[in-house]
Amino acid sequence: MQNYIKSRSSDCSGLITAMLVMMFLMSGKSLIAQQTAKTNVIVIVSDDAGYADFGCYGGKEIPTPHIDAIAEGGVRFTDAYVSASVCAPSRAGLLTGRYQQRFGFEHNTSTQVSTGYTLADVGMDVKEQTIGNEMKANGYRTIAIGKWHQGDEPHHFPLNRGFDEFYGFTGGQRDFFAYKTKPKRENVLYDNREAVPEDKVTYLTDMLTDRATRFIQENKEKPFFMYLAYNAVHTPMNAKQDLMTLYAHIPDSGRRAYAAMMTSLDDNVGKLISSLKQLGLDKNTLIVFINDNGGATTNSSDNGVLRGMKGAKWEGGIRVAMMMNWPEHISPGFVYRHPVSALDILPTALSAINGSQKGLLPLDGLNLIPYLKAGNNKAPHEVLFWRRGVAAAMRKGNWKLIRVIENQVQHVLLFDLEKDLSETTDLSDKYPRIVREMLRSLSQWEKNLDKPHWGSTYGGKNQIMKHRMETKGRAMERLYP
Numbered sequence: 001m002q003n004y005i006k007s008r009s010s011d012c013s014g015l016i017t018a019m020l021v022m023m024f025l026m027s028g029k030s031l032i033a034q035q036t037a038k039t040n041v042i043v044i045v046s047d048d049a050g051y052a053d054f055g056c057y058g059g060k061e062i063p064t065p066h067i068d069a070i071a072e073g074g075v076r077f078t079d080a081y082v083s084a085s086v087c088a089p090s091r092a093g094l095l096t097g098r099y100q101q102r103f104g105f106e107h108n109t110s111t112q113v114s115t116g117y118t119l120a121d122v123g124m125d126v127k128e129q130t131i132g133n134e135m136k137a138n139g140y141r142t143i144a145i146g147k148w149h150q151g152d153e154p155h156h157f158p159l160n161r162g163f164d165e166f167y168g169f170t171g172g173q174r175d176f177f178a179y180k181t182k183p184k185r186e187n188v189l190y191d192n193r194e195a196v197p198e199d200k201v202t203y204l205t206d207m208l209t210d211r212a213t214r215f216i217q218e219n220k221e222k223p224f225f226m227y228l229a230y231n232a233v234h235t236p237m238n239a240k241q242d243l244m245t246l247y248a249h250i251p252d253s254g255r256r257a258y259a260a261m262m263t264s265l266d267d268n269v270g271k272l273i274s275s276l277k278q279l280g281l282d283k284n285t286l287i288v289f290i291n292d293n294g295g296a297t298t299n300s301s302d303n304g305v306l307r308g309m310k311g312a313k314w315e316g317g318i319r320v321a322m323m324m325n326w327p328e329h330i331s332p333g334f335v336y337r338h339p340v341s342a343l344d345i346l347p348t349a350l351s352a353i354n355g356s357q358k359g360l361l362p363l364d365g366l367n368l369i370p371y372l373k374a375g376n377n378k379a380p381h382e383v384l385f386w387r388r389g390v391a392a393a394m395r396k397g398n399w400k401l402i403r404v405i406e407n408q409v410q411h412v413l414l415f416d417l418e419k420d421l422s423e424t425t426d427l428s429d430k431y432p433r434i435v436r437e438m439l440r441s442l443s444q445w446e447k448n449l450d451k452p453h454w455g456s457t458y459g460g461k462n463q464i465m466k467h468r469m470e471t472k473g474r475a476m477e478r479l480y481p
Contacts, residue, residue, distance in 0.1 A: 030257030039326075040285040041135065041349045042272075045094070045227075046321075047087065047147060047234040047264060049325040050295030052304025053262060053323045059302075062249070062259045066270030070289050075262040075334040075372055080322030081384055081395075082293055082342045085311050087414040088149045088174055089388065090292045091340065095130045095150070097346030097365040099385065103128055104453035106388055108172065110153065112455040115204035122454050123151015124161065131346045132162025135225035138355035141214050144168065146208050146229035152186050159192065163227070167191050167211040173231060173280040176204040176238035176261075203240060205261070206233050209268035213275040220279045223353070228272070232265040233258055235298050240264060254300035283327040283408035286352045287346055297478040309477050312466050313386055313402045314423055326352065330372055338379040339395060344368050364376070385445045390460040391450075391467055394442045399426075404467045412439070413469070426469060 019074070020029040053059045056068040056076055083093030083100060088108045092100035100106065104114075113119060114390025124130070132142045143165040144158040149172045152214045171186025178201035179187070189196040189204075191211075201207065212228050243260035250256040267290070276282040284414040292317040294317040296310040308314025324330060324339070329352075343365030350357060351367040366380045386393040390405045398418040414435055430434050462480035466472060 002276055002290060013079075014069070025335040028269045034121055038139070038154070038354075039352050040224050040226075040281060041140075041352060042226045042228060042285060042287045043093070043094075043131070043345060043349070044269065044272075044287065044289045045146075045229040046289070046291045047229070047231050047294065048296040048299055048301060049233050049265075049314065050301030050303050050320065051291075051319060051321055052302045053258075055296070056323070057321050057450060062262045064262065064266045066266045066273060067289060067323075068251075069273070070269075070287055070325045071255065071333075073332045074287075074323060074325030074330045075336050077322045077324075077340050078337050079339045080290065080320055080341070081318050081339060082290070082320050082344055083386065084388060085313065085317035085386070087147075087234075087292055091147075091149055092128075094292075094342040094345055095124070095129070095132075096128045096288070097343050097363040098361065099343070099364050099449070101387055101449040101452075102364075104450040107453040107454060107456040109149065110454050110457045112457060114451060114453055114455065117252070117453045120153050120155075121165060123156035124154060125453075126155055127361075129361065131349060132158070132227065134162070134226065134346065134350060134351070134355070135357055136162050136164065136351060137358040138350070139223065140353070141165075141219050141224045143212075143223060143224070144227045144229070145212055145215075147172070147231045147234075157193075165192060166216065167208070168229070169231075169286070172202070173234050173236070175236055176231070177201065178265055190369050203238075203264070205230060205264045205268050209271050212272055216275050216279065216281065225349070229292075230268075233299055233301065233477070234260045235296070237261065237299060252300065258300040269408070271331050276284045285357060286324070286326040286329075286349065288322070288324050288348075290322040290345070291399065293317060293320065297474050297481070305422050308474070309474065311462075311481060312477065313391055314467075315400075315421065318386060318393070323374075324348075324368075331374070334372065336372065338369060339384055340383050341365060341381065344380065383441060383445075386443065387446065387449070389456055389463050391463040392442060392446075393415075393443075394438050395397075396438060397443070399434060399438065399443070401435065402467055403439065403442065404464055406464050410439075411467075412436075413467070 038351050055064045056071040082090040083089040086108050089100045089105050092105040109122050136142045142163045144163040146168040148170045150156055152170050169189055174187040178198040239255040239257040239260035247256045247259040296302045296308045303316035306316035308316035346368040347363055347365045351369050371380045383396045392400045398416055400415045400417050402413040411427045413426045415423045466480045
């Protein structure tokens with residue numbers, strides 16, 4: 001009996017040893033798999049939100065805990081810019097990593113085509129490579145979700161611009177609830193190439209997130225790239241009734257609706273991040289959150305101390321909320337104060353996946369990862385530029401220049417953003433040498449741009465009026481959309 005027990009004990013010991021070895025080998029393989037797994041990338045874009053309406057940017061009225069958590073776990077950029085103060089050209093710059101004026105995408109899409117072009121040319125030039133093209137060429141499954149606004153013709157459709165899947169609409173806006181009549185082509189909600197019946201539309205912010213989480217689930221075992229462009233909080237001000245009730249204490253109905261829509265946006269960002277955590281993908285995913293331009297005059301947003309709003313070269317038109325989260329690669333709670341640009345997102349994403357640029361056209365954006373390392377105090381950009389029609393701007397260091405051309409005459413404003421973030425005092429007469437140098441740089445940059453392929457429906461007069469020192473506040477800016 002003792003021999004039997006001894007024999008069984010020996011067998012059990014051998015079995016336990018074998019199991020431990022197997023578990024060690026399996027855990028080793030799992031560790032290797034985690035170490036070699038390719039980084040997923042998600043770019044989240046909000047629409048027309050105010051710079052000061054996010055908690056991590058000082059907002060107090062509307063809680064945004066889930067969006068704030070992206071910054072708390074990574075980096076928040078104080079001086080982040082988009083390449084245009086309106087939706088479509090801003091997105092063209094983000095998607096290509098190139099100043100959109102290089103390929104004639106200077107204005108929001110319109111029917112006012114320039115000489116030598118047709119309506120079929122209104123949209124992102126087909127010669128341009130998108131972030132979808134680049135990620136796909138590096139072996140990634142790609143999806144574009146939400147607002148596209150890069151042209152309505154078939155050759156501009158996301159499935160023809162580097163994205164394997166698309167769930168969204170091609171225009172600049174659409175209702176968040178279902179249309180009661182047949183929507184215009186640019187307002188149709190597409191699931192790839194199929195129109196989603198309007199009777200299936202519930203609340204668009206929720207639907208976009210549901211599609212995003214489904215895509216993550218379907219691609220949890222292979223690398224993916226997601227461009228998630230919410231149309232919240234762009235007009236129309238369609239808010240859920242229960243959330244409107246939550247903000248019943250806000251007297252202004254427009255601001256109340258805006259707050260409710262921001263809460264829907266934040267809740268859905270939380271749902272997206274939760275899905276990553278549930279699947280164990282959160283630590284292997286780079287998340288970039290950015291707003292597409294400054295808060296609009298029409299949606300009751302708040303840009304805080306920044307002067308101006310959407311459509312302007314004032315800081316309130318081009319400086320946006322931007323944050324980035326990549327566990328174990330970016331230190332949590334980091335605040336970065338050098339100027340960065342939406343143009344940087346594409347090269348940064350390629351660096352994060354150890355990928356390479358496949359397109360041949362040079363990028364204007366830079367890989368931000370080296371600049372976020374401890375000890376690197378160098379600014380990624382010496383200068384940044386903007387132009388839309390008769391109004392242009394430039395930032396170099398703390399100097400900000402705005403140039404408006406009226407009747408072939410240049411009108412120039414100069415500000416020191418370090419001392420005057422709200423752009424209240426024009427210093428152009430006091431520092432003529434700096435003005436000359438910056439105008440020379442701006443002119444040099446413009447030599448490498450293409451002429452606009454189409455014009456603005458508002459013309460140049462609004463841009464002239466919007467950038468006068470006496471034009472202050474939402475009410476006045478709203479006179480000049």
